[in-house]
Amino acid sequence: MxxxxxxxxxxxxxxxxxxxxxxxxxxxxxxxxxxxxxxxxxxxxxxxxxxxxxxxxxxxxxxxxxxxxxxxxxxxxxxxxxxxxxxxxxxxxxxxxxxxxxxxxxxxxxxxxxxxxxxxxxxxxxxxxxxxxxxxxxxxxxxxxxxxxxxxxxxxILIDLSGYHILLVKPNIHISTPEAYSNVTPSQPNKSLKELITEPIQNWKNLIFNDFENSIFPNHPKLENIKNDLYNMGAVYASMSGSGSSLFGIFKDEPMCPEIWSEYFCWKSRL
Ligand SMILES: C[C@@](CO)(OP(=O)(O)O)[C@H](O)COP(=O)(O)OP(=O)(O)OC[C@H]1O[C@@H](n2ccc(N)nc2=O)[C@H](O)[C@@H]1O
Ligand SMILES: Nc1ncnc2c1ncn2[C@@H]1O[C@H](COP(=O)(O)OP(=O)(O)O)[C@@H](O)[C@H]1O
Incomplete structure (x- = not known):
């Protein structure tokens, strides 16, 4: 099987x-x-x-x-x-x-x-x-x-990203989940993600975040740069996934994996 x-x-x-x-x-x-x-x-x-x-x-x-x-x-x-x-x-x-x-x-x-x-x-x-x-x-x-x-x-939840493209990038940085959790400061969100996710995807950029970014980006500026690059390349939404270190961008049109990431794990697909 x-x-x-x-x-x-x-x-x-x-x-x-x-x-x-x-x-x-x-x-x-x-x-x-x-x-x-x-x-x-x-x-x-x-x-x-x-x-x-x-x-x-x-x-x-x-x-x-x-x-x-x-x-x-x-x-x-x-x-x-x-x-x-x-x-x-x-x-x-x-x-x-x-x-x-x-x-x-x-x-x-x-x-x-x-x-x-x-x-x-x-x-x-x-x-x-x-x-x-x-x-x-x-x-x-x-x-x-x-x-x-x-x-x-x-x-x-009703959420369907079919038709969008995803570009996923993982640089040569390994982040262990227990270590990532040990560096966070928990806090109650003002508005639940369950509510925010019902907003159109174009609004997610300013509303929906991964809390791990706050503790991980200062120690790994390369990761924040990749997130910014994904937005500069036209991503509708970009974020780190889970406790890192991969970042993804969601695009309307098929993105290219830029040459500068040729040494990284870089994968794209239609969702
Ligand atoms: C951060 C997240 C987000 O989806 O995913 P990854 O980044 O690992 O994919 C998960 O919460 C990861 O889940 P998972 O990788 O299964 O973690 P586990 O093996 O259960 O736990 C590993 C360690 O992470 C911490 N841990 C995990 C989950 C959680 N809700 N709280 C925690 O504090 C604990 O210290 C635990 O000992
Ligand atoms: N089948 C497996 N695939 C990936 N990692 C595994 C597996 N079995 C054990 N591990 C261990 O679990 C750790 C985290 O794996 P993974 O679930 O892929 O993490 P993450 O979701 O944080 O990327 C790895 O560092 C590895 O040592």
């Missing part, structure tokens, strides 16, 4: 307050984008519970620390799952705020559910995903949503 776990972008991100469990309550809009990894599972005749291999962008961690193996392990301990070969082709940059690892984990849960007919409900899969990371539950339904709590409490 082969599937293609996709990335997400955050359209606005308010860090509202620090919680007693050490996490933060946030407000954000998750929007899926068609930048994907490849994830394959197949029957195995080996003794081990799984055999993991990977290709594409190298992640220098032990197999057991790879979140797809953690997802497999979580389900293996609860359900009757036979030994499985797992292959991950990594194409989504990590440390980028694109939720690539979280998506891989959520897709692993959905794929095991389908392949081994576990008959898990959406809520059961979301609950399992939530044990692996705050971003993971979103990728179970994988539809644009307004998210609150740790980023795992969802309500529907």
């Amino acid at each position: 082969l599937r293609f776990p996709n990335a997400k972008i955050n359209l606005g991100l308010n860090i509202v307050e620090k919680r007693s469990d050490g996490f933060h309550n946030i407000e954000t809009i998750f929007y899926p984008i068609p930048l994907t990894d490849g994830l394959e599972i197949a029957d195995s005749n080996k003794e081990t519970i799984y055999n993991f291999s990977s290709s594409g962008i190298p992640i220098k961690i032990d197999d057991k620390d790879n979140i797809v193996c953690k997802a497999f392990d979580l389900l293996y301990r609860k359900y009757n799952i036979p030994s499985t070969n797992i292959h991950l082709h990594k194409n989504i940059p990590f440390g980028a705020g694109l939720g690539g690892g979280s998506s891989d984990a959520a897709f692993m849960i959905k794929m095991l559910n389908e392949k081994y007919k576990l008959e898990l409900s959406f809520d059961e899969m979301k609950n399992l995903a939530g044990q692996l990371g705050s971003d993971c539950p979103f990728f179970i339904a994988n539809k644009p949503v307004f998210a609150e709590g740790k980023g795992d409490v969802f309500s529907e």
